[in-house]
Amino acid sequence: MEWFRNLPALREDPVRAVLISTADLVGVEKIDGYVRQIRDFLDDDTVRILGIHGMGGVGKTTLLQRVKNNFHDIGAAQRFNHVIFVTVSRAPEILTIQEQIVKQLDIKSTSSTEYGTDISQFLLNKRFLLLLDDVWEELNLHDVGVPTPCAENKCKIILTSRSKSVCCKMGTPRKLLEVEPLSESEAWILFKKNVGGDVDLDQRDQEICRHAKAVAKKCGGLPLALKIVGRTMANAVSVGEWREAERNLTRSPHLVEDMKEKVLSLLEFSFDRLPNDNTKQCLLYCCLFKEDKNISITELIHYWIGEGFLDSEYSKSTSEAEDRGKTIISSLISASLLQKGDKVDNFSSRDLLDVDDSDKYVKVHDVVREMCLWLTSSESDKYGKFLLHPGMNIDIISDLERWNDVIVCSEFFRNFYTKMRQKYVQTW
Structure with missing residues (x-):
């Protein structure tokens, strides 16, 4: 029974899943991998929407921000009149989304009740790249006032979500990109970078290095967790401190500073x-x-x-x-x-x-x-x-x-x- 492949939310065909290491997103390695995939999407006139999915803290927002901040380098500036970045969030409100768009496009609107109409008229006959971050459920773009991307208007949308099924519901059946956790070696590099120069883990004794690697491994390759825990350990210079950190992450990770509020709660x-x-x-x-x-x-x-x-x-x-x-x-x-x-x-x-x-x-x-x-x-x-x-x-x-x-x-x-x-x- 190949039920696993036949479920709509998991079906691999016709979806083309692209796996990208988040090392590219946090500066551990060159960003050529993900830039190439984004460029391929922008070059492909047959695909209008790209869905980026992965677990919380893995680097999806970082990737989308890189697209926004480097749109000249990826060729977006030549293709689109406007690049719009919108944070949708967990409990999306149409008005909040519209306000972000109106502000970025500098639309002069007389009333918030007219936002939808004003956005629609402004974007009419314009080519735009809409970046939707943190999408938790299907979003009706018509209600927002955003024209549907099509071959005629040459507009495109890139969205991020923790849910693969949400990406599919948003119209990304042909192009999905999965952001995976860092490998153990990539995670170690990022962890050392965030611990900082005051604690040179490469020069410390082997026992500290052993506990430090165990601490980094407990972060599961999540850049967010690696950054938080790494910065927390920035002043840890004794074996006892690192041993306690490993013990806390094994038994009670919420005791590590910011781990509960910024990672577990996420x-x-x-x-x-x-x-x-x-x-x-x-x-x-x-x-x-x-x-x-x-x-x-x-x-x-x-x-x-x-x-x-x-x-x-x-x-x-x-x-x-x-x-x-x-x-x-x-x-x-x-x-x-x-x-x-x-x-x-x-x-x-x-x-x-x-x-x-x-x-x-x-x-x-x-x-x-x-x-x-x-x-x-x-x-x-x-x-x-x-x-x-x-x-x-x-x-x-x-x-x-x-x-x-x-x-x-x-x-x-x-x-x-x-x-x-x-x-x-x-x-x-």
């Missing part, structure tokens, strides 16, 4: 936008798997069924519940909260899906996983708790009275709970 908004509580529970459950683990889709769905996450009055059979689980996985991938897994050879688990290896597994990005653990921790208390700290010894768990509403996991963790019952038999 991803939390994507989490809050999920359609229902069952989908949220399904994502939170994924944080119980080991870091960087390729999770079998078949097994994951069966665990969800066992936990009751897929129960519904409309699900009358296991096969219907499995279909619902597949739909949830597709929505989580589309929202950039789950990733397609890597190719796995000689995997011992029983898989029932007759698809390529890359479509049999999913992964949780490191920082998304940290966000899930934070949301289910006692520090957050916003969602149900999991009585588990992956990778940690059970001896560290204490204060069991705080775990009144604990979500008990399925047979997958039966060995863990057997040990827990043996250790805390009197309080269980």
Whole structure:
């Protein structure tokens, strides 16, 4: 069953997905890669809209700002009368979007109620490049007053979104560009750059360097996280400081300065936008798997069924519940909260899906996983708790009275709970 490829939000054909390293976006390497793709889009008269998607903090806005600030270098100045940059944001308001356009184009309007008409008349018979940043849902450009790009007016739109499906709804079925996290080596370069010259990690002793690399790895290749954590560690010159930073990012990433407010909370908004509580529970459950683990889709769905996450009055059979689980996985991938897994050879688990290896597994990005653990921790208390700290010894768990509403996991963790019952038999 090649359901993974046939879902509308994930279908690769006719979409041409282009993967661009965010190293290009933050100055770690040359920007030739992404400039070439943008130029190709501008040169292609058959494609009017380009959708850029990827998880929060990966560098989509930075890419769009580069297009705006360097439009002469990419040939936009010769092609368009106007380049317009609009931040759409999480709760888009037509009036707010119109105000940004009116201000940038210096349109003299007598009333805000006339913005739509004034924008439409101003852009009539003009070639424009509209840059829409941070699009969370389908936006009706007609309501804004923006003419629809077509072959006749030669106008184009580039938009960014965390959701691949939103890009498709906005009319980008032929051209999608996915911005991926940095590789480990690229992330290390960016991390060192933000730590600064006061702490020369290349010249420090090996123990500091080892902890520093572990800290950088915990940022999951996200430029935003690497910058925040790197700047936080700018004055850390002792082994103890770096060891504590690694420990905090492993156990409690929200304790790192600005990590909660600027990174975890950024991803939390994507989490809050999920359609229902069952989908949220399904994502939170994924944080119980080991870091960087390729999770079998078949097994994951069966665990969800066992936990009751897929129960519904409309699900009358296991096969219907499995279909619902597949739909949830597709929505989580589309929202950039789950990733397609890597190719796995000689995997011992029983898989029932007759698809390529890359479509049999999913992964949780490191920082998304940290966000899930934070949301289910006692520090957050916003969602149900999991009585588990992956990778940690059970001896560290204490204060069991705080775990009144604990979500008990399925047979997958039966060995863990057997040990827990043996250790805390009197309080269980």
